Amino acid sequence: xxxxxxxxxxxxYDCDLxxxxxxxxxxxxxxxxxxxxxxxxxxxxxxxxxxxxxxxRWYFTTTTELSELEKELHNLLKSANISTNRNEKKDIEYNIxxxxxxxxxxxxxxxxxxxxxxxxxIRESFENDPLLINPWVGWKDNVLQKYFINNKGTAYSxxxxxxxxxxxxxxxxxxxxxxxYFNRTVQYFKDxxxxxxxxxxxxxxxxxxxxAPTIEPGKYITVLGPQATGIFAHESFGHKSESDFMxxxxxxxxxxxxxxxxxxxxxxxxxxxxxDKVSGYCPFDDEGNPAQTTYLIKNxxxxxxxxxxxxxxxxxxxxxxxxxxxSFEWEPxxxxxxxxxxxxxxxxxxxxxxxxxxxxxxxxxHGSGMSTFTIAANKSYKIENGKITDxxxxxxxxxxxxxxxxxxxxxxxxxxxxxxxxxxxxxNYQWPLDVSFGGPYIRVKSLNLS
Amino acid sequence: MLKxxxxxxxxxxxxxxxxxxxxxxxxxxITYKSVRVFDEEKKILSLASAVGNVPDSELEKKATxxxxxxxxxxxxxxxxxxxxxxxxxxxxxxxxxxxxxxxKVLNDLKDxxxxxxxxxxxxxxxxxxxxxxxLGLDLSSxxxxxxxxxxxxxxxxxxxxxxxxAIYGFDITENQYQNFLNDTKFVTNACLSKEVTLESGxxxxxxxxxxxxxxxxxxxxxxxxxxxxxxxxxxxNEKIFHESISINECHNYEKFVTFLPFDDEGIVRKEELVVVDKGVLKSIFYDKKKAKKYGxxxxxxxxxxxxxxxxxxxxxxxxxxxxxxxxxxxxDDLVIIPSISSGGDFLPNGNFxxxxxxxxxxxxxxxxxxxxxxxxxxxxxxxxxKDFIAIGKNDILPEALNETLILxxxxxxxx
Numbered sequence: 001x002x003x004x005x006x007x008x009x010x011x012x013y014d015c016d017l018x019x020x021x022x023x024x025x026x027x028x029x030x031x032x033x034x035x036x037x038x039x040x041x042x043x044x045x046x047x048x049x050x051x052x053x054x055x056x057r058w059y060f061t062t063t064t065e066l067s068e069l070e071k072e073l074h075n076l077l078k079s080a081n082i083s084t085n086r087n088e089k090k091d092i093e094y095n096i097x098x099x100x101x102x103x104x105x106x107x108x109x110x111x112x113x114x115x116x117x118x119x120x121x122i123r124e125s126f127e128n129d130p131l132l133i134n135p136w137v138g139w140k141d142n143v144l145q146k147y148f149i150n151n152k153g154t155a156y157s158x159x160x161x162x163x164x165x166x167x168x169x170x171x172x173x174x175x176x177x178x179x180x181y182f183n184r185t186v187q188y189f190k191d192x193x194x195x196x197x198x199x200x201x202x203x204x205x206x207x208x209x210x211x212a213p214t215i216e217p218g219k220y221i222t223v224l225g226p227q228a229t230g231i232f233a234h235e236s237f238g239h240k241s242e243s244d245f246m247x248x249x250x251x252x253x254x255x256x257x258x259x260x261x262x263x264x265x266x267x268x269x270x271x272x273x274x275x276d277k278v279s280g281y282c283p284f285d286d287e288g289n290p291a292q293t294t295y296l297i298k299n300x301x302x303x304x305x306x307x308x309x310x311x312x313x314x315x316x317x318x319x320x321x322x323x324x325x326x327s328f329e330w331e332p333x334x335x336x337x338x339x340x341x342x343x344x345x346x347x348x349x350x351x352x353x354x355x356x357x358x359x360x361x362x363x364x365x366h367g368s369g370m371s372t373f374t375i376a377a378n379k380s381y382k383i384e385n386g387k388i389t390d391x392x393x394x395x396x397x398x399x400x401x402x403x404x405x406x407x408x409x410x411x412x413x414x415x416x417x418x419x420x421x422x423x424x425x426x427x428n429y430q431w432p433l434d435v436s437f438g439g440p441y442i443r444v445k446s447l448n449l450s
Numbered sequence: 451m452l453k454x455x456x457x458x459x460x461x462x463x464x465x466x467x468x469x470x471x472x473x474x475x476x477x478x479x480i481t482y483k484s485v486r487v488f489d490e491e492k493k494i495l496s497l498a499s500a501v502g503n504v505p506d507s508e509l510e511k512k513a514t515x516x517x518x519x520x521x522x523x524x525x526x527x528x529x530x531x532x533x534x535x536x537x538x539x540x541x542x543x544x545x546x547x548x549x550x551x552x553x554k555v556l557n558d559l560k561d562x563x564x565x566x567x568x569x570x571x572x573x574x575x576x577x578x579x580x581x582x583x584x585l586g587l588d589l590s591s592x593x594x595x596x597x598x599x600x601x602x603x604x605x606x607x608x609x610x611x612x613x614x615x616a617i618y619g620f621d622i623t624e625n626q627y628q629n630f631l632n633d634t635k636f637v638t639n640a641c642l643s644k645e646v647t648l649e650s651g652x653x654x655x656x657x658x659x660x661x662x663x664x665x666x667x668x669x670x671x672x673x674x675x676x677x678x679x680x681x682x683x684x685x686x687n688e689k690i691f692h693e694s695i696s697i698n699e700c701h702n703y704e705k706f707v708t709f710l711p712f713d714d715e716g717i718v719r720k721e722e723l724v725v726v727d728k729g730v731l732k733s734i735f736y737d738k739k740k741a742k743k744y745g746x747x748x749x750x751x752x753x754x755x756x757x758x759x760x761x762x763x764x765x766x767x768x769x770x771x772x773x774x775x776x777x778x779x780x781x782d783d784l785v786i787i788p789s790i791s792s793g794g795d796f797l798p799n800g801n802f803x804x805x806x807x808x809x810x811x812x813x814x815x816x817x818x819x820x821x822x823x824x825x826x827x828x829x830x831x832x833x834x835x836k837d838f839i840a841i842g843k844n845d846i847l848p849e850a851l852n853e854t855l856i857l858x859x860x861x862x863x864x865x
Contacts, residue, residue, distance in 0.1 A: 029758075034673070037521045041757045045501045047480075058466075058474035064481070064502030079475065079545070116519070133679045170679045170798070177679055177798035214801065217827060217863055239610055248469035248567040251606030329480060365795060370609060370807045372823050372865060374793025395803040396795055398825055398865060402608070428601075429571070448865055450803040450827050 002157055005149040006094065008070055012086035013077060017053040019150035020073070021286055022046070022066065023328040028108065030115055031138035035127055040112070047328035048072075054080040062329050092153050097290075099158035099283055101276055107163035107189040108141035115139050118192070122167065125196050126203050131210070133170040133177075140164050140421050142279075142434060154288035162187055162279045162434070164421035165195060173210045180206040181365065181378065185279065185419035209379060212391040217450035221358030222397060223351060223383065223443050226416035228361045228375050230437030233269050234339045234425065235369035236401040238437075241271070241296045241304075242322070242334040242427075243311040253315060258302055263405035265300035268342035273321060279419035280338030280436035282324060287332055289321040296339075297405075308334050326430045333428060341439030344411025348441050351410050353386040359449060360388055361397060374398050398448045412441035451514070452488040452527060454583040455506060456714065457481065458756050463545045464573035465552040467600070470563040472552055475545055482756040485509035488523060495523045499757035521759070525738040525748075528716030529585035535711040537702075539621045540574060540594040548574055548596075555598060558631055562602065562638050569611070570600035587716045593709045595620050600634070604641050613637045613790060613808055617849055618707050626849065633850035636817075637789060637808075646811040646819040648864055654785045654839065655826060655860045656776060656812075658852040659769065661788065661804055662830045665796040670725065671762050672736040676744045681800050681831065685731050691834035693729040694841055696771045698722040699764050705853050708766040710753075713737075715760055717750035725767065737762045769841060769854040776842035776855045781815045786862065788826070789850070800829045805865075823865040833858045 001022050010018045028042040048066060050073055052059040059080045063072050074084045110118075119137050127135060143161040148154070166183035182202045186192055224232060239245075246252050273282040273291025283291050287309050295303045307315070308323035311334060323332035352360070360383050365376040377394040399407075417438035424432025459481045466474040484499035485506055496516035498509040542548050552572045559568060573596070580590040597618040601611035615634035619626060669680040676683075682690060701710045701719040712718045715738050724732045736744070737752030737760050752760035779785075787810045794804035809821035828837060839857040846855070 034677075037519065039497075039758050040516060040519050040521060041497065041499060043499045043501070043757060047501065057472065060474060060476035062476075062478050062480065076477075079477075112519070133677045134673060172679060175799075179798055214797070217803075217825075217861075240608070242610075244468070244569075245603060245610050249603065249605045252608065255606060255608060329478060331474065331476065366793075368793035370611075370790070370792050372793075372805050372807060374805045376793065376795035393797060395797050395801060395827075396793065396805065396825070398793070398803075398805045400823065400865065428569075448825065448863065450825055450863060 001147040002096065002149065002155055004066065004069070005147060006155065008073065009086065010073070010149065011092040011151045011153070012088060012090050013082065013084070013151070014087060015052060015054050015077065015080070015082045015151065017151065018051070018073070019148065019288060020048055020050050020069065021328065022048045022147040024145045025327070026141070026143040028141040029138065030112070030119060031136060032119060032123055033136045034134060035123065037116070042112070049325065049328045049331065050076055051331065052076050052080050052082065054082050058331070060331050094149070094153050094155045097156040097284070099156070102159050102161055105188050105190060106161050107186055107192060108143050108161045110189055119165070122165065122196055122199060125200055131171045131173055131207065133172050135167070135169040137167050138165070138422070142421050148284065148286070148288050150288050156284045156288065158283050160276070160281055162419055162421050165192065166422050167199060171206055171210050176211045178206060178210045183422060185421050187277065205379065208391045209393065212393050214393040215359065215449055219446045220449050221355050221443065221445060222447040222449065223355070223358065223360045223441055225360070225362045225441060226438050227418055228364045228377070229341050229439035229442050230339070230418055231364055231367035231375055232373065233341050233439055234336060234435065234437040235367040236373035237269055237296065237405065238271065238336045238339045239369050239427070240401065241306050242336070243305045243307050243315055244334040247311060247314055256302065256305070258304070260302045261300055262302045262402060263297050263300040264408050266344055266411050267297055267300050267405055267408050268295065269297045269339065270295055270342060271306060271322070271336050271339045273337040275338050278338045278417050278436035279421065279434045280336070282337045285321040285323040285332065286325050287323040289319055289323070291321050291337065294320045306334050306336065308332065324433060326433045330430050333430065335427060335433055336425065336435050338417065338436040340415060340417060340437055341411065341442065343413050343415045343440045346410055346412050348412050351412050351441055351443050352383050352388065355383045356385055358383040359392065359394060361394065369401065372398050373401055373404070394449050396450055404444055404447065407445040408442050409445055410443040415440045452490060452584050453510060454486040454488070454527070454581070455483070456486070456756060457483040457580045459578040461576040462573055463548050464571055465548055467552065467556065467568055467570050467572070470556060470568040472549065472556070475549065477545070483509065484756050485513050487513040487517060488527065489517055493523060494520050495759070496521060497757070497759060523739065525742040527583055527585055528587045529583070531586070531716060531718060532588045533712065533718055535591040537593040537620050537709045540596055541621055542574055542596055548572060559634060562634060565642060566602040566604055566612070566638055568600050568602060570598070572596070572598040581712070581714065581716055583716070589712050589716060589718070591709065591711055593620065595707045596622055597707070602638055612641050615850065620704060620707060620709070629849040633847045636847060637850055640810050640817065640820050641808070644819045645822050648811070648822060648824065648862065650862060650864045652859055653862045654783055654857060656780060656785050656787045656855050656857045659767070659854060659856055660852065661791060662833050662856060663767065665800055665802070665830050667764060670734055670764070672734050672740040672744060672746065673762065675734045679798070682731060686734060688731060689729045690731045690831070691726055691729040692838040695726055695729050695834055696769065697726040698768050698770050699725050699733070700766050700768045703766045703768055706766040710765050713750045713752045714754045715748065715752035717748055717752070719750045723749060735762050735764055772841050772843050772854050774840060774842045775845045777815060777845050779840050779842040779857045780812050784811065784813045785857070786811055786821055787846070796830065800831050801827070802830060803827050825863045825865060826860045827863060828860045833860070
């Protein structure tokens with residue numbers, strides 16, 4: 001495919017910037033609903049996104065007809081008032097990188113029959129429970145092969161694959177209902193080997209929540225588990241670090257000056273594209289720039305923000321290679337990759353020991369972040385006298401982002417990262433983007449719970 | 451063997467706005483299609499899908515091979531129905547006129563951009579859908595519409611955006627456009643206004659129905675209702691809401707740019723479906739599969755993406771029989787009107803928590819300032835019963851908020 005892109009000789013047009021990205025994805029989804037196979041989908045999606053920058057404006061088009069790429073490019077050049085005549089004397093040496101990650105026993109490589117057998121085993125492990133309503137069990141593969149070229153001489157290809165199994169169900173006893181969700185995302189099939197045992201443990205724990213009492217709304221000391229911590233990192237602070245929101249707002253740039261103290265000193269948050277074990281892996285961004293690790297906050301100090309080429313130039317800062325698009329149908333914008341809190345030095349027991357009365361949010365339904373952030377809790381517990389005690393129902397946790405960053409006063413010593421295949425990040429029409437997030441357990445001095 | 455062919459074509463022109471200027475122009479024309487085959491003897495089906503102009507014969511062959519997976523189906527397919535439905539009145543048809551429209555919007559909001567950075571997009575879509583089967587079903591629809599959504603970020607604010615503005619329609623009338631400009635000026639001025647001091651406690655809240663009805667949407671799904679996980683199970687034809695609440699499900703609702711004359715199983719909808727009539731629950735939604743399973747008739751609510759089998763999904767909901775004006779409802783009181791909410795959730799018992807990022811405070815019908823960051827809590831059934839006060843036509847911010855607004859008592863927690 002890179003040969004096809006090279007054969008277009010896009011460097012021969014007299015244009016500020018041209019780049020073309022081809023993506024081939026092989027999504028597969030199998031789902032059982034109410035005890036029977038309800039969906040099986042496998043398809044190959046192949047398409048290209050072309051960008052032209054000329055006369056201080058972007059021109060984009062997208063197509064599934066790869067045999068007509070040159071025609072599409074010419075149409076786009078014409079829209080931008082750029083000549084389609086070539087300067088055939090112009091030559092270029094391409095800097096080409098090919099990264100192939102897909103060797104080994106990847107879960108997506110299992111046959112559809114094997115995947116269905118595995119899902120059936122999961123179903124059989126819980127479907128006859130008398131409290132169960134509307135069980136849904138699904139498998140999803142995201143397999144991506146990406147090719148990129150630009151008229152500056154950059155060309156790359158890379159691939160990645162992640163698979164997930166998710167279980168969604170309701171439990172009902174008398175008038176009480178609990179909605180549960182469990183999922184695991186992996187690369188290799190062997191990483192599903194404990195799925196049923198882990199799920200059964202979670203299923204048994206879910207039953208504790210059917211008639212759990214709802215908490216009295218108020219402000220409480222709250223411990224967030226790694227999933228909630230990751231969602232907080234992504235939704236509350238990560239999105240604010242995307243610097244396209246700062247364009248045209250000099251006051252905000254000054255307000256967000258690098259070097260400013262924005263959090264308690266135990267807080268460090270990172271966005272990284274180089275970890276190939278998580279779904280936020282992105283060795284090159286969609287503008288052809290190689291990934292690296294970016295500290296957003298280090299020891300409580302604002303140390304970086306996320307950029308594409310446009311925002312880096314506008315703010316006179318280094319590009320962090322965060323230009324990403326959800327698919328070949330979309331243009332890249334500033335987006336996160338793998339965003340997480342760095343670990344601290346306390347064990348979980350040490351973290352909760354001083355808490356006389358508080359709550360622990362173990363798992364989460366969803367989260368969002370604007371001026372206030374929100375975490376919709378799923379499994380939560382009381383903390384009493386330094387111990388985790390009874391399950392409770394917490395609907396949401398909210399807070400002001402900056403206040404909460406200062407209110408984090410303890411961080412545990414191990415981090416857990418969460419990849420996403422079912423769902424992903426949404427921003428400006430583009431959903432779902434394959435990101436990952438996570439962190440350790442964190443303790444917040446005061447959080448609004450309701 | 452029965453065969454069904456489903457094709458969607460999405461032809462979009464998009465003008466993107468960044469930092470209050472046109473930044474990009476995008477063209478997109480993509481076809482999505484699928485073929486489903488049904489083995490009537492074995493009562494099994496399969497689906498093959500593709501993006502792009504893949505020949506039907508290729509998809510038929512693939513789908514036939516996938517029958518070995520034995521995905522069950524028990525229901526009858528629609529047959530011998532033809533129809534071609536069109537809503538094509540958009541005057542903006544090409545990228546030049548869309549660019550001109552966008553420039554006009556930015557020019558008309560020049561004052562706003564003194565204090566706010568405008569980001570967003572203006573796009574037109576020509577959306578075509580076709581559903582055919584080997585039993586003589588041959589339905590197609592075509593619609594064109596325009597959407598303009600703007601995220602408005604107050605300069606110097608630490609927020610991603612502070613407020614928003616939108617205008618959309620099958621065409622944009624001058625009256626609608628003026629309302630959009632007025633509403634945008636109101637919400638941006640509200641952002642700049644002083645914050646009203648509020649204590650946590652009970653307040654009158656005038657809000658859009660979608661804040662409250664999210665749980666209701668799942669409670670009226672056939673599978674939730676029949677499996678008793680709905681709060682409304684067993685209450686069909688019983689009073690569930692205050693008697694002044696009547697809700698229809700609409701296949702053709704201009705305000706919400708909803709045009710769905712048939713569902714993805716080929717059932718043509720000619721009349722609006724009465725969901726709640728004077729507080730009494732009148733309909734539960736079914737697709738063909740769930741209708742067969744529970745001994746009911748499909749309400750024509752089997753919808754799907756091009757690459758999946760149908761599931762139950764409602765179209766737009768519309769409150770009917772609303773006579774009072776919202777201005778009338780807030781004439782003599784202190785009322786909070788939420789404008790932006792993100793991240794809220796419902797518990798299975800109907801209790802909700804809704805964090806509000808932007809709300810306006812009105813006293814005796816006059817705007818007095820913006821609310822501080824608050825979280826609204828309550829129970830959606832209570833909001834339409836014991837906490838319900840009234841329902842009114844939105845004559846306060848006609849483009850920025852829904853057609854109707856609900857006034858009810860809620861608990862406000864000041865964050």
